[in-house]
Amino acid sequence: MYNFPIIDPIIQSIAVGNALPEIKKTTNLFVDLVEDIVAQQLSGKVADVIFKRFCCLFPQNLPTPELLSKILTEDLRSVGLSNAKANYVRNIAEYAMTNILTVEHFNSLSDVEIIKELTKIKGVGVWTAQMVLIFSLNRPDVFPVDDLAIRLGMQKLYAVEQEGKALKQKLVDIADGWRPNRTLGTRYIWAWVNSQKKNAVRMWQLCYNP
Numbered sequence: 001m002y003n004f005p006i007i008d009p010i011i012q013s014i015a016v017g018n019a020l021p022e023i024k025k026t027t028n029l030f031v032d033l034v035e036d037i038v039a040q041q042l043s044g045k046v047a048d049v050i051f052k053r054f055c056c057l058f059p060q061n062l063p064t065p066e067l068l069s070k071i072l073t074e075d076l077r078s079v080g081l082s083n084a085k086a087n088y089v090r091n092i093a094e095y096a097m098t099n100i101l102t103v104e105h106f107n108s109l110s111d112v113e114i115i116k117e118l119t120k121i122k123g124v125g126v127w128t129a130q131m132v133l134i135f136s137l138n139r140p141d142v143f144p145v146d147d148l149a150i151r152l153g154m155q156k157l158y159a160v161e162q163e164g165k166a167l168k169q170k171l172v173d174i175a176d177g178w179r180p181n182r183t184l185g186t187r188y189i190w191a192w193v194n195s196q197k198k199n200a201v202r203m204w205q206l207c208y209n210p
Contacts, residue, residue, distance in 0.1 A: 005184060006178045006181050007177070008177055008178060010157050010158060011178065011184075011185050011188050014189075014191070014192045015188050018191050020184075020188070020191060023138050024138070025103065025136070025137060025138045026103060026135075026136040026137070027103065029101050029102060029103050029106060029132070029136055029137075030063070030065060030092065030093075030096045030101050032132060032135070032136040033092050033101070033124070033128075033132060033136075034054075034063055034068070034089050034093075035051050036128050036132060036135075037085055037088050037092065037123060038050055038051045038054060038081065039051065040128070049080070050080035053079035053080060054076070054079045054080075054081065056079070057071060057075060057076075057079065065092075065094075065096035065097045066097065068089060068092075068093040069093040069094060073086045073087075076090075087122075088122065088123025088124070089123075091122045091123050092121055092123075092124070095120070099117075103137070107137070111133055111139055111141070114129060114132070114137070115129040115130070115133070126146065127144055127147060130144040131144070133183075134183050134187075140180060140181055140182075140183050140184070141179060141180045141181065141182045141183060142182060142186065143175040143178070143182040143183075143185070143186055144186060145171050145172055146168075147186075149189070149190055150171070150186060150189055150190070151167070152193065153190070153193040154171050154174060154189060155167070157189070160174075
């Protein structure tokens, strides 16, 4: 493919006829982070339903740190959040009230610094921080190697036979060939996985548009 930003024949081949939706940088990092926690380990449709119910707990359907910190666990559970997720979203609210959680501030940080900062919040892991980098901050060179769909998709596409730590290192090595556009390569892998399975595990990410 002429002038394609990734020199990788497999990525180039799955990109043919596979237009990716535009990702716009968020204007509300707090809401995005909460939504990422709500959506963890859920299908796209279920995550969307639960997050909409969650938003209905707030005036104008807009969660704020101050209001979220005051909501009872029972109310959060009533809209579909697990006990753990109810605690995690409140942890995010507490962090937002005592730290700077704005797009402007995070724009000044590197990817590594953002991951280090967000993972200070109990319940926010590296994967969630990487989703923020990709879908909220539009960072171009992110590779979430621990994402299940990425692992399964790359194992099939690249005929990777390694397991455990060797598998992880092999996928990292492959993705290094996509630099400085690993986010793009990641999104094409997600798109390919979705095309192979009707109820794909990362459909919500491809459609995510805060």
